[in-house]
Amino acid sequence: MLNLRTCAAKLRPLTASQTVKTISQHRPAAPRTFQQIRCYSAPVAAEPFLSGTSSNYVEEMYYAWLENPKSVHKSWDIFFRNANAGAAPGTAYQSPPPLSTTLSTLSQAQFLVQAQPNVDKLVEDHLAVQSLIRAYQVRGHHIAKLDPLGISCVNFDDAPVTVSPNVDLAVFKERLRVLTVGGFYGLDESDLDKVFHLPTTTFIGGNESALPLREIIRRLEMAYCQHIGVEFMFINDLEQCQWIRQKFETPGIMQFTNEEKRTLLARLVRSTRFEEFLHRKWSSEKRFGLEGCEVLIPALKTIIDKSSEKGVDYVIMGMPHRGRLNVLANVIRKELEQIFCQFDSKLEAADEGSGDVKYHLGMYHRRINRVTDRNITLSLVANPSHLEAADPVVQGKTKAEQFYCGDTEGKKVMSILLHGDAAFAGQGIVYETFHLSDLPSYTTHGTVHVVVNNQIGFTTDPRMARSSPYPTDVARVVNAPIFHVNADDPEAVVYVCNVAAEWRSTFHKDVVVDLVCYRRNGHNEMDEPMFTQPLMYKQIRKQKPVLQKYAELLISQGVVNQPEYEEEIAKYDKICEEAHARSKDEKILHIKHWLDSPWPGFFTLDGQPRSMTCPSTGLNEEDLTHIGQVASSVPVEDFTIHGGLSRILKTRGEMVKNRTVDWALAEYMAFGSLLKEGIHIRLSGQDVERGTFSHRHHVLHDQNVDKRTCIPMNHLWPNQAPYTVCNSSLSEYGVLGFELGFAMASPNALVLWEAQFGDFHNTAQCIIDQFICPGQAKWVRQNGIVLLLPHGMEGMGPEHSSARPERFLQMCNDDPDVFPKLDDFDVRQLYDCNWIVVNCSTPANFFHVLRRQILLPFRKPLIIFTPKSLLRHPEARSSFDDMLPGTHFLRVIPDGGPAAQSPEQVKRVLFCTGKVYYDLTRERKAQQMEADVAITRVEQLSPFPFDLLQREAQKYPAAELVWCQEEHKNQGYYDYVKPRLRTTINRAKPVWYAGREPAAAPATGNKKTHLTELQRLLDTAFNLDAFKDLA
């Protein structure tokens, strides 16, 4: 099926410039720098016999000579001496003395080399062998036997090559022709028994430094062209390349003991029989079985065993639908009855919410790893159907778990991500996640990626699903090695998984295992694959299951016998049957048994909040002053800040003296006070350290010393919690997913993601729609993430104007038509909602809502539309008085002026939210209508403050009710607010609208039009006749 489109191009030797470049990247700079440049690049590079590939070899010789001049042939010794002495190009080479001692260690075919009178030919042949070795290392994976079906891998030659010491020359010649395209680099059959020095960049020699060509080829075939295809030569780090070469080239390295083989067989039995059991019991249920890739279970177990051996004690996993139940049962070891009872649709759900299908639920389990006898915790993150969306979430949770246990190098906590081939290649979030992998505030110090590459995505072939030869090419962007492996060879699979886990624990970088397999059934068990892949499925029908193949192999090797094998099967079948019987006793389905992140201590034992109250979110004067002073100072010695920043800090200091705060200071006070209480705070997003609008300045930069920074927030209190503020990569989907995952790990952290401008959250929509909004309903899992979304129309054009409040409000679960029957709106209403949406008009309220987020006895996502122009608006200031003990977040801010003093005189109440309030008060004053029009601010939009707004509406019996917003009518809050306001007043009056007309774009691109529109809406808001004709 997928033949390599450009096989010839891929197998072509590198050009001279590529070779030289690659080598110079690989080489350590010191201590060879000087000589390498002077002698190698300059005069030697101009030698007539040097070509691109030969220069590679010459460099090997050169390094060997530098270390020990006697280790190279005399001719090279003379050549390098002359070159080092400055000989002109073409003159450094001299005919050598007769060959004698340098090759004396060679054994068998030594005479052949010695008999070679022509040194040019000798050098050329060595160069050819060097190139050949490199060709195998670079492109051997193209001719490896990766596809169990034998139809679709990057394979040119379907007949398997028999690799034996008496290799068939004709077969080799054919292989080599393929591998090197241009032939055999000048070598021919007569060279096969000649002995060649091996360069230091290969390990095929084992203890030998030279081998006959025939043996060189045989060993390269064994290392690179069997059931493992290693893609790694793009990695620009010599040590890492050498490490991989050593792992795959060392002769006999892939040995398994009988015990290991038996364990592998037992794991395959479990994996295979689990699917068969489900199929027997529930043949018409979708389960997205693993058939065709049963080896995934031993693969994952191997990665976990090896990582546990290396010190890891917590593994966080993310995976799609395929084989998920099997992973839960046989890797995470979820009780089988808990899995089986999920197939019983009559079970009553014990938890509120929608629940989710069984192949999306998460899991958390702590147990002893049998192989290493160490404790290990395994967590599988719940995920939506959206493929790969869980990737950044897993990474964020992993980072958080590492952070909270002080694992700064990823030695204790790690992540494993599973992928489907089509999704891995197609979904952009994979790329975004890879690009977080090495960033200081986002790295999890290496993830092991496992691709279930069944060579199909639903009904689509790879040739229609991707433009790259492998589904894994995206991993190359971060220099992750990629191990392709034929999934019908369980030992090869286990071997690469061991290497992958070792790689991760050695280099703490990502690595990919590509399990090339097939899908025995349709996309799900109900699907007919022959409609679309007839030939592939004819082949699949003929394919022996891997368990059967491996069992036959081990029986033929005498590792197990038939009765033992059958007994292993019977044993596991019995386990399943017994669990099935027990599952019938389950009467209630507890989704909370499927939590991926329990928060012990935060809830009561039965998962309830410890109280239903929220203390005052106010703060004492002393703390406010202290935080304010630190926020306006540079708390370290000898640190030069920018002059502009000095002015900003000075202004802050003056505000503190005057007991007032602006937006930035209010945020500072909220964060600083929570840090004192031991709450970790993490603020992440694009340019958040300074703040897009240059108002925050949480990281100070020394103007004289590169990379010297200071975070005053971390200098507040002696035993404070740490504050993390980090500029993210330019990603929304990936970074928001990451922060959501971070917030999953602990309820005692305030995790905030700030969008550069609110509208950019739309590229993270999947995280909002699939996780943040319905997460608790689907997975009984709470999350207190905060989204800061700059929002507001400032005449800056359609982009950057709207954080799309209408979308968030549309997804709120409160009923517009029902006035909630609650005693306590303040807390209970929050408990019932799916998320909280606010638009604060004062810094103090912003301060309170941030603190409330943590002081609440439960966690809910919080969406805050944050201002831009209000950051510097002289009226958008709050007094310390509004933040002292006893004060709290105001869901509604009633009018406090003349209108409120004589409410029965008021003719109109304008309800609004956010910054338009300041436009309205200015206009009201200008029109001298302060006694006629009351302005009520709705600070918490959702859950809707029915109780407070009812009070407001009743206070002004004679007034018209108007919703006023600066956003267009089909946007903003109107559609959400109107029916709820109507419910509040029992539909006794109309609710009128003053605002912009409906529009497709969020704002005009023309500043003048913007101002005209604004004036028009203000005119409507204060024209008491505006709605007369409509009444």
Ligand SMILES: Cc1ncc(C[n+]2csc(CCOP(=O)(O)OP(=O)(O)O)c2C)c(N)n1
């Ligand atoms: C983002 C997203 N787009 C589309 C789908 C619908 N869908 C579900 S499975 C699937 C095919 C996945 O193929 P692959 O990643 O190769 O996994 P496999 O099912 O073969 O294991 C598709 C298109 C989805 N779940 N998520």
Ligand SMILES: [Mg+2]
């Ligand atoms: Mg697939």
